[in-house]
Amino acid sequence: MQTIKVNTTKPYKIIIEKGLLSRTGEEVRQVTAAKKAVIITDSNVAPLYAKTVAASLENCGFKTAVFVLPAGEENKNIAAIEGIYNFLAENGCNRKDVLVALGGGVTGDLAGFAAATYMRGIDLVQIPTTLLAQTDSSVGGKTGFNLTAGKNLAGAFWQPKLVIIDPNTLNTLTAALIADGMAEVIKYGCIKNADFLQKLLALPSVIDAAEEIITECVQIKADIVAADEFESGQRMLLNFGHTLGHAVEKLSDYSGCSHGQAVAIGMVQIARLAENAGLTKPGTADLIEKLCLKFGLPIASPYKMQELLGTIALDKKSDSKGINFVLLKKPGEAFVKNFSFKQTEDFLLNAE
């Protein structure tokens, strides 16, 4: 079993091992004396894994109840939060009980926000089941939901008591969702570990190496989060590829292009632009491109740079300080560079 400690204000452990789901109860018991454990999951994950998790919790003396959210990003809203609150209240949950988030990033973000706010905060255990959730969203304590005005506009920082990662859950994930998660995996290598990128390049199978991949990514994210729990500095590096990526996602109306696909395009493009501007070591963009292609991710934007620029500018208009781009000095080394709007225009358009 791999164990990673996250040194936030209240430190916690992330444990990673194939088959861990069936030992949920023993592990959760070590971090709480709760009588009740409420499992929050979604309609796709519930039939696959809720029974195993509930049985293990019951075996360790927890009373359990399962709340099933409708699956999908479109349900990541205030109505889902209200549904969770009502379920917790109806089941007589108090501040000593524990909430268990079992599912992808949507479930984790919703259950996390409910845990942060129900009775002003109850314990949370994350059991992420997508590659994205296992390497990214379950670590770091960001929780929240979408408003009509935009994604993740409401939320709270709420660190879990424990994160349990069972890479076996990836066996039921679609290839598209594995690819989506791989975009973030590549991102971690880009910003912090060039050797990891070389390992990925030589990798025969994601599933076979899942434990190793997840451990490396979680370690990188845990270090960054511990250094910058509330996102005032270093944590920004995690946005590599995301400024252009978010613009691609938005232009595709959040349906033509998934988050991972958009980030892949964003990483390749920003690396190429920065290379052309002499800010990034030559060959970096080619390496990222190779990795994206290997894992089934797109590398070319369906939108013109002018369109992306318009979307980015619109997003950041209220921020007079210009735009922060995360760039790579070389693979494995990232930095933040602030551009004025005029500089952004030159940077994005001149190099095309």
Ligand SMILES: NC(=O)c1ccc[n+]([C@@H]2O[C@H](COP(=O)([O-])OP(=O)(O)OC[C@H]3O[C@@H](n4cnc5c(N)ncnc54)[C@H](O)[C@@H]3O)[C@@H](O)[C@H]2O)c1
């Ligand atoms: N909190 C953070 O720091 C953070 C970071 C990155 C992303 N996010 C959020 O995460 C969300 C995206 O996460 P996601 O891609 O996991 O989405 P998701 O939770 O919607 O999961 C994707 C799909 O996979 C299904 N699924 C989950 N696990 C499965 C399994 N093991 N087998 C089969 N199907 C399974 C789900 O039901 C869903 O249909 C976004 O809402 C994003 O904003 C949060």
Ligand SMILES: [Zn+2]
């Ligand atoms: Zn992302």
